[in-house]
Amino acid sequence: MKWSQISDVGRVRPGNEDSMCACPDIGLFAVADGMGGHKAGEIASRTVIEYLVENLRNSNVEKEDIATNLLRILDEANLRIHRLSNEIEEYRGMGTTVTAGIFVDNKLIIAHVGDSRAYLIRHDDIIQITNDHSLVGEMLRCGGITEEQAINHPQKNVLTRAMGTAPMVRLDLHTVDLKVGDKILFCTDGLINHLRPEEIKHVIKGQPDLDKCLEELMDLTLERGGTDNSTIVLVEVE
Template sequence: MKWSQITDVGRVRAGNEDSLCACPDIGLFAVADGMGGHKAGEIASSTALQYLEENLREILPGTKDISAALLRILEEANLRVYRLSNEFDQYRGMGTTVTAGIVTGYDLVIAHIGDSRAYLIRGSEISQFTEDHSLVGEMLRHGGITEEQAINHPQRNVLTRAMGTAPAVKFELYTQTLSPGDKVLFCTDGLFNHLRPEEIKEIIASQPDLDRCLKILLDTALERGGIDNITMVLVEME
């Protein structure tokens, strides 16, 4: 298994509220996109992923049901973020997306909330594992708007579900058996606000070096405006 990671503040935002986690020793890869007031989004995203990594390191070695363990730790992390947002005025209303995957052998388990994404790039095809928990995502799934309209919709950043916004939230769970050569991309919306899935696939499929691949994706998003923080983790199965 090979992997690479990158994050950038973009061209518009004052700070980076995204966080990422790449821990190949335990097979954990994740991105999170925080939201809130001054630095609150950064606190939400980093708190969520730090809690996830620390606790999975403790329990994964003796865990048979990885899906259940991942969901349980994320539910605990959600409660921690929620309590912080209620205990400190400067963190009031903060929350975060989380898209987290655990790779065990060739088995992948993903837990997800919000509008960050995980893509599978297999050969010449790209598929999106996750569904966006956003107003525009809901409208798109129910046929209220087209994909073209969704790209520039004025409410595309309105989330319908996020970690830390309530004492208990619902995470979606996805499982996939991977094959050698498969690539899995975890990314925040700072990337796909500017690049369509087909464009992402073409860059990843044409560039074997993972570090170089993420740099090209980042540079392209920046060239097209870089309106948000941009964070990616790319994993390749060998």
Template sequence: MKLVGTSDVGMVRDINQDSFLMLENKEKNIIAFGVADGLGGHNAGELASALCMDILREYFNISNKEYQDMKNEVKGIIEYANKRILDFANENEEAQGMGTTLTLCIYHDGIGYVVHIGDSRCYKINKEEIKQITVDHSLVSHMVASGEITKEEAEHHPNRNIITNALGTQEEFFIDTYDLELEKGDIVLICSDGLSEHVTNEEIMEIVNNNDLDEAKHLLIDKANENGGTDNVTVVLFDGGIE
């Protein structure tokens, strides 16, 4: 098993609003990793993403807890994180309007799934293909689904950064969940849109398949910055070592 991650402010931004989680609780047989991207243009986005990850980290590290219905429990923890972010913003005028995306992968007793809010992404990569597991909660994603624009048009659409679902911006939000089955040779990548905006699927696949994961995480960041680096970029890579 190998789990690596890194984050970079990029070439334009002054503050890194991304946070990431990498956690293994061997006692409870839990592996959890993910990315939260504080909403660009909103106040205190970096606080929202960090608060979200701190709450999840605390939940997964409770030593005396029996994790029996984790999928539903995690939804409850995310709802709690949403309330904590909202409360913080309401109590601190300078933080009003903050929010974050969240894309999180969990393995518990050999069962894997992804929970997703916003436009950070989860991919499954092997020698044959790169497959996007999550669907962006964004305006252009909705437009593609409704047939208004093509996927190619979405890549350059002026409103491609408008997201339609986030954590901490309002009381009502929704959580997508995806089952995740891995076979030998599969690598999981979770990233903020700072990577997916600037690095093509083909480039991601080539870098991940042809380098050790420790090297690949840096090469992905370098490629995003080389191709513009207009946003913070965060990557987490997981190889379950499945035989």
């Protein structure tokens, strides 16, 4: 597989609370978007990514147990973040999204919570794999608002689920059968806030060089305001 990654603080936020990883040796690619007080969001997102990488590298499980193992590790990471939030005053109330994918053989296993996303780009289609665990996401799925209304909704950043906000977290699990030429995009909402899926697909389809592709996506995000941290990981199946 081929892959690239990029992250930018944007034009408004004082620091970058996003974290990411690209670890092809264990098939792991992930993004996380932290939230909380001074630097607490950065701690939360970094904690879940580092915990994932460390424990997956030390795991020795059969292929059929990978999904169960991924969920177990994220449950433990959630508890660690929650404990840090309770024990350290400046970390109080911190949390993070996480969208983590493991590539194994011709499959992709994704565990997800929050409003970071994973997309599948195949031929002329872009398909959102994950569901946003946000107030607006829930309203959209229930038919309470339209997609157009969701784009600029004043409560679009209100999460209904996140890592670290409670001792236990409910994670979504997705499995995708992969084909040669598929591209998987993992991103935080800094990208989604400024670019629609069709625009993302247009850039990805038009630029085969993955590094240049992500640079173009980031440049567009910044041109349109860069109101949040933006992090993108793009993987191509060969």
